[in-house]
Structure formats: structure tokens, C-alpha cells
Amino acid sequence: MAGMLIYGLINSIIFALITxxxxxxxxISGIANFxxxxxxxxxxxxxxxxxxxxxxxxxxxIAISVLVTxxxxxxxxxxxxxxxxxxxxxxxxxxxxxxxxxxxxxRCLGLxxxxxxxxxxxxxxLELLGVYVDYQRLIIIVLGAVLLLFLWFFTHHTKTGxxxxxxAQDEHTALNFGVESDRTAMLSLGMGGALAAIAxxxxxxxxxxxxxxxxxxxxxxxxxxxxxxxxSTMGVIVASLIFGLSQIIxxxxxxxxxxxxxxxxxxxxxxxxxxxxxxxxxxELEERI
Amino acid sequence: xxxxSFLKITGLSKSFGGVExxxxxxxxxxxxxxxxxxxxxxxxxxxxxNLITGFVKPDSGKVFFRGKEITGKRPYTIANLGIARTFxxxxxxxxxxxxxxxxxxxxxxRVKTFRGAQYGERDDIAIDxxxxxxxxxxxxxxxxTAKSLPHGYLKRLELARxxxxxxxxxILDELFSGMSMSEVASTLxxxxxxxxxxxxVVMIEHRLRELFRVVxxxxxxxxxxxxxxxxxxEVMGSEAVKAAYLGSEE
Amino acid sequence: xxxxxxxxxxxxxxxxxxRLDRGIKARSDTIFALTSYREALYLVVPRAVTIxxxxxxxxxxxxxxxxxxxxxxxxxxLALSWDFIASAGMLSLGQALFFGAGGYLAGVLNYYWGLxxxxxxxxxxxxxxxxxxxxxxxxxxxxxxxxxxxxxAMPLILVRIIEATRIWGGIEGLSALTPLPNxxxxxxxxxxxxxxxxxxxxxxxxxxxxxxxxxMMDNDQAVMAGGINIYxxxxxxxxxxxxxxxxxxxxxxxxxxxxxTSAFSIDYSILPVACTVVGGPGNFAGAMFGAxxxxxxxxxxxxxxSWRIVLYSFLMVIFVVAVPEGIFNYLERKYHQFEHWVxxx
Ligand SMILES: Nc1ncnc2c1ncn2[C@@H]1O[C@H](COP(=O)(O)OP(=O)(O)OP(=O)(O)O)[C@@H](O)[C@H]1O
Ligand SMILES: [Mg+2]
Numbered sequence: 001m002a003g004m005l006i007y008g009l010i011n012s013i014i015f016a017l018i019t020x021x022x023x024x025x026x027x028i029s030g031i032a033n034f035x036x037x038x039x040x041x042x043x044x045x046x047x048x049x050x051x052x053x054x055x056x057x058x059x060x061x062i063a064i065s066v067l068v069t070x071x072x073x074x075x076x077x078x079x080x081x082x083x084x085x086x087x088x089x090x091x092x093x094x095x096x097x098x099x100x101x102x103x104x105x106x107r108c109l110g111l112x113x114x115x116x117x118x119x120x121x122x123x124x125x126l127e128l129l130g131v132y133v134d135y136q137r138l139i140i141i142v143l144g145a146v147l148l149l150f151l152w153f154f155t156h157h158t159k160t161g162x163x164x165x166x167x168a169q170d171e172h173t174a175l176n177f178g179v180e181s182d183r184t185a186m187l188s189l190g191m192g193g194a195l196a197a198i199a200x201x202x203x204x205x206x207x208x209x210x211x212x213x214x215x216x217x218x219x220x221x222x223x224x225x226x227x228x229x230x231x232s233t234m235g236v237i238v239a240s241l242i243f244g245l246s247q248i249i250x251x252x253x254x255x256x257x258x259x260x261x262x263x264x265x266x267x268x269x270x271x272x273x274x275x276x277x278x279x280x281x282x283x284e285l286e287e288r289i
Numbered sequence: 290x291x292x293x294s295f296l297k298i299t300g301l302s303k304s305f306g307g308v309e310x311x312x313x314x315x316x317x318x319x320x321x322x323x324x325x326x327x328x329x330x331x332x333x334x335x336x337x338x339n340l341i342t343g344f345v346k347p348d349s350g351k352v353f354f355r356g357k358e359i360t361g362k363r364p365y366t367i368a369n370l371g372i373a374r375t376f377x378x379x380x381x382x383x384x385x386x387x388x389x390x391x392x393x394x395x396x397x398x399r400v401k402t403f404r405g406a407q408y409g410e411r412d413d414i415a416i417d418x419x420x421x422x423x424x425x426x427x428x429x430x431x432x433x434t435a436k437s438l439p440h441g442y443l444k445r446l447e448l449a450r451x452x453x454x455x456x457x458x459x460i461l462d463e464l465f466s467g468m469s470m471s472e473v474a475s476t477l478x479x480x481x482x483x484x485x486x487x488x489x490v491v492m493i494e495h496r497l498r499e500l501f502r503v504v505x506x507x508x509x510x511x512x513x514x515x516x517x518x519x520x521x522x523e524v525m526g527s528e529a530v531k532a533a534y535l536g537s538e539e
Numbered sequence: 540x541x542x543x544x545x546x547x548x549x550x551x552x553x554x555x556x557x558r559l560d561r562g563i564k565a566r567s568d569t570i571f572a573l574t575s576y577r578e579a580l581y582l583v584v585p586r587a588v589t590i591x592x593x594x595x596x597x598x599x600x601x602x603x604x605x606x607x608x609x610x611x612x613x614x615x616x617l618a619l620s621w622d623f624i625a626s627a628g629m630l631s632l633g634q635a636l637f638f639g640a641g642g643y644l645a646g647v648l649n650y651y652w653g654l655x656x657x658x659x660x661x662x663x664x665x666x667x668x669x670x671x672x673x674x675x676x677x678x679x680x681x682x683x684x685x686x687x688x689x690x691x692a693m694p695l696i697l698v699r700i701i702e703a704t705r706i707w708g709g710i711e712g713l714s715a716l717t718p719l720p721n722x723x724x725x726x727x728x729x730x731x732x733x734x735x736x737x738x739x740x741x742x743x744x745x746x747x748x749x750x751x752x753x754x755m756m757d758n759d760q761a762v763m764a765g766g767i768n769i770y771x772x773x774x775x776x777x778x779x780x781x782x783x784x785x786x787x788x789x790x791x792x793x794x795x796x797x798x799x800t801s802a803f804s805i806d807y808s809i810l811p812v813a814c815t816v817v818g819g820p821g822n823f824a825g826a827m828f829g830a831x832x833x834x835x836x837x838x839x840x841x842x843x844x845s846w847r848i849v850l851y852s853f854l855m856v857i858f859v860v861a862v863p864e865g866i867f868n869y870l871e872r873k874y875h876q877f878e879h880w881v882x883x884x
Contacts, residue, residue, distance in 0.1 A: 368766035382758060
């Protein structure tokens with residue numbers, strides 16, 4: 001029972017970590033970044049190369065790959081999305097195409113097989129309420145909590161963060177008050193990319209770096225975002241808890257195979273009852289459709 | 290209910306986040322009457338229209354039409370019942386020729402029940418309607434794509450859509466804003482004619498002189514609240530209204 | 540509209556090049572005013588060339604290229620279906636769902652009940668479209684972006700479910716299904732289907748019904764204000780579009796004689812979008828044109844393996860950013876214009 005709870009919690013935090021970059025970008029710029037999965041894999045892939053091909057020390061490799069991935073995000077906005085801003089069709093196709101393009105590019109560059117594995121930060125494990133939890137998972141918990149706190153602090157107490165919130169709430173008014181929409185959107189994509197990389201580097205040591213992981217992560221982020229409500233951090237937390245816990249429960253009592261069914265059922269159910277998600281801005285959506 | 294009221298709203302309220310856009314507004318309108326709604330910017334006029342026509346769901350309050358409750362019904366259902374509206378920011382189908390814009394309401398279930406809206410005839414009906422609202426047929430204006438038309442035309446396109454629906458209640462949300470003086474002058478008779486045909490007209494307008502030529506009763510909104518109601522002369526004389534418009538310095 | 544282009548000088552004086560739209564389109568973008576036999580011919584020729592050309596293709600191509608052509612038709616139908624749904628303002632990133640639904644239904648009907656393709660294909664078309672429409676019903680109320688997200692996630696999740704529960708043959712899929720009589724039947728069946736979709740969708744969009752769909756893409760609030768139930772129209776659009784996808788999925792099941800989770804693979808989602816974007820969205824001819832460029836190109840580049848996915852993904856992005864009208868629309872515009880020199884001095 002305690003094991004289920006602890007592992008459910010870890011699972012939930014993993015979900016939240018995966019999603020947070022995606023929803024941050026969406027909440028601020030209104031851009032659904034379908035390249036999120038590619039950013040995720042890119043983060044891990046770059047740090048693997050820095051570590052193994054160039055022999056960088058691990059912390060430095062992590063820092064660089066997070067920065068580089070964030071930089072990619074900003075570039076994606078500046079050179080691609082900037083030109084098609086406002087045309088939803090083009091925004092989606094551009095991010096979708098780039099996401100798949102880069103993932104397949106990684107595959108062509110040799111990202112297959114069992115070599116690609118990031119080392120754990122610290123080896124070993126710890127007994128917690130009679131359950132063994134390895135340090136990596138503990139780090140994930142701490143990291144998740146710290147990131148959520150950081151985001152909260154960032155959006156409520158820094159100038160850039162406040163600009164983010166202003167844009168998210170009412171773009172026109174924000175523009176009138178001198179918030180630069182394009183710069184903010186670029187930053188939001190950059191941060192989304194960096195957050196994806198952080199999540200990847202924390203989570204990937206538990207499994208292999210693989211191209212499929214990119215698609216998988218994108219689905220999970222979409223699922224959490226849809227169920228929780230796209231623009232809301234609270235929604236991400238609650239939906240992650242729902243998915244994380246139910247996944248463990250289903251895996252324990254039924255079979256791990258059924259977790260995807262739970263996910264699909266949750267998506268459909270939520271869309272039927274509350275189309276904008278648990279914490280989404282229901283009214284807004286209804287008016288804008 | 291012995292109700293002879295035609296369009297009646299009771300206690301409508303709506304807030305967006307922290308902003309109370311409309312609070313506890315009621316009125317009662319008989320068939321063929323015409324109502325003007327005025328108020329400073331952001332006083333909730335458009336929100337009121339959205340609530341009546343189903344584009345926004347009210348937090349509380351009810352809307353009745355012909356004695357039946359229509360609160361929270363879908364916009365198209367309400368349009369088919371016979372309440373048509375224009376949008377303050379004209380919403381045309383930009384990629385379509387102007388007259389094709391009118392074909393869409395002509396396909397609605399409501400219009401299909403009238404005679405003369407069969408396929409093929411619709412083009413003619415649409416072009417006739419557009420001519421009525423001043424799209425010059427001779428210079429082929431109805432055939433131009435909507436995005437190539439000046440703003441004033443788009444506003445009149447909105448009016449033509451209401452006319453195409455043969456609605457009983459026509460709600461005009463700042464129809465005249467963005468129109469030139471001559472456009473206003475030529476559109477006003479159309480509205481007066483609609484009134485003569487027995488339509489109920491609800492008009493939101495900042496141009497008071499034109500407004501008073503159409504409406505025989507007036508509601509004033511301020512910060513989402515109804516602060517005055519009555520005949521135009523009464524209302525404009527009221528202190529509350531003066532204060533709302535001029536700022537309450539005294 | 541005349542546009543000044545280049546200038547030249549010779550002994551007789553100065554000239555400038557003027558580019559004109561042909562007179563046919565004078566009245567409006569959608570109304571043609573034919574005034575002569577030549578102009579009629581001018582409109583008919585491109586259409587006739589397409590139809591006759593495609594009908595002749597299986598006769599002149601060898602088996603390998605005929606198979607490539609069939610593949611191009613398959614992707615063309617998915618692209619046409621995508622373009623149709625998109626022309627009502629719905630953005631699908633999951634054409635694979637329609638494809639897979641049709642494919643699996645045909646496979647199941649054939650494998651477990653032994654129905655012949657004569658029955659499985661029509662049944663799978665209708666049933667597949669019904670299932671897809673029902674799945675998306677909850678999303679219809681939401682903005683385009685949500686629709687895109689759910690359509691993207693749906694086929695990928697279904698794959699996981701099939702893999703996990705091992706229904707319908709699990710990972711291996713259902714194999715040894717009834718084949719279609721021969722390659723000719725297959726080739727002409729898809730060609731007929733492409734024409735049916737191409738001309739059917741074009742005809743539909745030109746009718747008053749299509750007008751409502753185009754209106755929904757522009758502004759669905761205004762459509763609602765016009766008393767039209769947009770959700771009903773969207774559901775119908777989705778049904779028609781997914782029927783096309785399900786049909787071709789069912790066809791492929793019998794053509795390959797196997798159906799597996801690859802029917803839901805992301806290729807079937809992305810390639811149709813890439814084709815439409817490269818060819819030019821919005822008029823169906825572009826979608827088909829794109830398929831007939833990209834698919835043979837991909838087959839030709841088979842040697843470079845998975846690089847080709849990289850290629851068409853990036854191609855798609857380049858087109859959407861730099862050439863949003865697409866190749867077909869560009870060519871069409873040029874076709875409707877002609878240039879001549881006029882004397883200026
Ligand atoms: N969809 C919405 N989301 C959030 N706030 C809204 C929304 N619609 C209106 N509001 C707010 O409600 C208030 C009333 O707005 P409304 O548009 O009804 O005013 P109005 O009287 O029509 O003003 P105007 O004369 O400028 O048209 C405003 O403060 C506005 O910002
Ligand atoms: Mg207003």
C-alpha cells in the first residue's frame with residue numbers, strides 16, 4: 001500500500017515534469033508545441049553526446065544541453081512560428097513537422113539500440129516506509145517540487161513572469177501596457193524547451209533514450225494537458241496525480257497493459273463532461289470556441 | 290402565464306473572472322416595440338446581447354421569448370427561434386463573396402420553412418437583400434469577396450444576415466460605429482422600415498440622434514448595472530445618467 | 540489587374556512587360572464567364588489530362604511503378620480527406636485513425652467471419668466512419684487546437700491498447716486475409732476512389748452545403764448567428780472525411796492481405812498533411828498533386844531509408860512557412876495569367 005502510494009507519487013511527478021513545459025508554452029503564447037517530444041529527446045540526446053562523445057563532466061553537460069534546447073525553442077519561434085503566428089493550421093503543422101523531422105533525424109544519426117542511456121545522478125537507494133526507492137526517483141520528486149515552486153515564484157514575482165501572465169490573460173491589454181508579445185512568446189518557447197530538457201535528463205536515466213520516447217512523451221503531455229486544462233498549473237498537478245496514481249493502481253490490480261486504456265477513457269470522459277479540462281478556462285473556451 | 294411580453298429578461302448576471310460585466314439586469318419588451326441600450330464603454334452592453342443570444346451563458350437570471358424560457362440555449366437555436374443579432378466587430382466570411390455570406394443564414398432551418406428559399410433561388414434572394422442594404426448591384430459589389438469590402442459594408446452585411454433570417458427580434462450591436470455619415474443616413478431608413486414591418490428592434494448605439502429616431506424606450510447601463518429606464522427624454526434628463534456619462538464630480 | 544514586371548528597350552522604343560489575369564475570372568473568384576470555345580477548352584484541358592492520364596497510367600507502368608501509383612492514390616485519398624475536414628476548419632493530425640479504423644474493421648470482418656472484400660470494404664467504410672465520428676464528437680465543441688491534439692493522440696493510444704490487450708492479433712496483427720482479385724482491380728479501384736473524392740469534394744464545396752463549411756472555417760460564431768447548427772455540420776463533415784479514410788484503410792487491408800498496428804502509424808497521419816501542404820491546401824487538386832509528387836519521390840528515395848521522413852517533414856515545414864499557397868496553387872495562378880509586351884515610349 002505504501003509502495004503504491006510512493007510509486008504513484010513518483011509517477012505523478014514524472015507526468016507533471018513532462019507536461020509542465022508544454023503547458024507553460026501553451027498558456028502564454030497559445031501555441032501547442034507539437035515539437036515538445038522532440039525537445040525532450042533532444043535534451044537527453046545532446047547531454048549524452050556531451051558526456052560520451054566530448055567527455056564533458058556530467059553537471060556541465062546537463063547545463064549546456066538545457067540551455068541549448070531552450071535556445072532551440074527560442075529559435076523555433078523566431079524563425080518559424082513568428083512567420084505564421086496566428087494561423088493555427090500553420091502553427092500546428094510547423095511544430096508537428098519539425099518535431100517529427102528532428103526525431104527522425106536523431107534516428108538517422110544513429111539514435112537506436114541500447115547504448116544510449118544517461119547515467120543516474122547518484123546510485124543506490126533508500127528505504128522509505130518499507131519500500132526501496134532509488135535516489136534517482138527521489139531526485140525526481142525533489143526536482144519536480146522545486147520546479148513547480150520556481151515556476152510559481154517566477155510568474156508571480158518577476159517582471160518577465162508577470163508579463164507572461166499578462167499576455168496569457170489578455171493579449172491586447174498587455175500590448176497596450178507595453179508588454180512585447182513576440183519577445184514573450186519567444187521566451188515562453190525557450191523556457192518550454194529548457195523545461196523539456198530538464199525533465200528528460202531527470203527521467204531518462206530510468207530508461208533508454210529512444211526516438212519513440214518523443215512520441216510517447218507528447219501523448220502523455222497532451223493527455224495531462226487536456227484532462228487538467230491547458231493553461232493551468234493546478235490542472236497539470238491534479239491531472240498528473242490522477243494519471244500517476246491510477247496508472248499504478250491499474251498496473252497492480254489489473255495489468256500494466258491497461259494503463260493506456262485508462263488514459264483514453266479519462267480523456268474522453270473529461271472531454272464529454274468538461275471540454276476545457278478540470279481547471280481550464282471553460283467560459284473563455286466556450287466563447288472563443 | 291397571462292404574459293403578453295415578447296422578449297423578457299430577468300435578473301441577468303455575468304462575471305468574467307473578477308470583472309462583473311453585468312449584474313442583475315431585467316427588462317420586458319412587447320412585440321413591435323423598440324429598445325435602445327446605451328452606456329459608457331465596457332458597461333456590459335455587448336455582454337447583454339451575448340447572454341440573450343446564447344453566445345455566453347449567464348451566471349444567473351433568465352431569458353424568455355414568447356413566454357418560453359430560452360436561457361442557455363445554443364446560439365443557433367435562438368437564431369432559429371427568431372432572435373437575430375449583429376456583431377459589434379463585424380464577423381464576415383472573409384473568403385467568400387459578399388452574397389455567399391447571406392446564403393449561409395438562408396440555409397438555416399428557420400428560413401427553409403419559408404417559401405422561396407430553395408437552392409438556386411438563394412443567390413437571387415441574397416443579392417436582392419444586399420441591394421436592399423445598399424450594396425450596389427450595378428457595380429457588382431455583392432460579388433466582391435468580403436475581405437475586399439470596406440468596414441461600413443461589412444456592418445451592413447451583418448444587418449443583411451439578420452434580415453435574411455426573417456427574425457422577429459433584431460439586435461443591433463453598435464451597427465453604426467465605423468460607418469460614414471452617408472452610410473448611416475442610408476441605413477437608418479432600413480431599420481425604420483423593419484420596425485414598420487412589426488419587427489422588434491433592440492439597438493445599442495453611441496450615436497444618440499439616430500438612436501432616438503428609432504427607439505421609444507431606453508435603458509442605460511453603467512458598470513454592468515441598469516441605472517435608468519424609460520422614454521428617451523426622461524432618461525436623458527436623469528441625474529444618474531448625466532453622472533455616469535460626465536463622471537460624478539459633484 | 541495588370542502588374543508591371545520588366546522593361547526592355549529596342550530600336551522601336553521602350554516596352555514594359557505586363558501580366559494580366561485571363562478574362563475568364565473577371566466577375567468573381569468563383570464565377571466563370573465563358574465567352575468562347577477556346578476558353579472552354581482552356582478550362583477543360585487540365586482536367587481532361589488529369590483524368591485520362593491517371594486512367595492510362597496502370598497500362599503503361601511496370602508492376603513496381605503501378606504499386607507506387609496505388610500508394611500515391613492511397614495517400615492522395617487520405618490527403619483529400621484531410622483537406623476536406625480542414626476546409627470546415629477542423630485540423631486533423633490523425634488521419635491514421637480513420638485509416639486504421641477502416642483497416643482493422645475490414646480485417647476483423649474478413650478474419651473472424653470470413654466475409655469477402657465485396658462486403659468488408661463497404662461495411663468497414665461506414666462503420667469506421669461512424670466510430671471515428673463518435674470518438675471525436677466530444678471534441679467538436681472545442682477550438683481547432685484541441686481537435687488537433689486529440690486527433691494526434693487517438694491513433695497512438697489505440698495502438699498501445701491493441702498491443703496491450705492483444706486483441707485483433709496484437710502486435711502481429713491479422714494476416715492471410717482475402718486478397719483483391721488482381722493488381723488491375725486494385726489499381727482501378729483506387730483510381731476510381733481518388734476521382735470520386737476529388738470531384739465529389741470539389742462539387743460539395745462549391746454547393747451551398749460547402750459554403751456553410753467554408754463559413755465555419757472563417758468564423759463559426761457568425762455561422763451560428765445565421766441559425767446553423769455548426770456541430771451537426773462538423774459531425775457530417777467528419778463522417779464524410781473519415782469514410783474516405785476508412786475506405787482506403789479497408790482497401791489496404793485486402794491489398795496487403797494483412798492488417799497490424801502499423802495501420803495506425805504516424806506515417807499515415809503526417810504524409811497526407813505533408814502532401815496537402817506541399818501541393819496547396821484548400822482546393823483538393825493541390826492535395827492530390829502533392830501526393831503524386833511526394834509519394835513517388837519517397838519511393839524513389841527508398842534507398843535512403845528513414846531519411847525520407849526527415850525530408851518530407853522538413854519539406855512540409857518549409858512550405859507552410861515560405862510557400863503557404865503550395866505548388867499547385869502557384870502553378871494554377873500562373874496558368875490563369877499571361878504576359879505580353881506593351882509599348883511605353
Ligand atoms: N469574453 C470575455 N472575457 C473576459 N472579459 C470580458 C469578456 N467579454 C467582456 N468582458 C468584460 O466585460 C466588461 C463588459 O464588456 P462589454 O463588451 O459587454 O462592454 P460594452 O458595453 O459592449 O462596451 P463597448 O461600448 O466598448 O462595446 C468589460 O470589462 C470587458 O472587458
Ligand atoms: Mg460592446
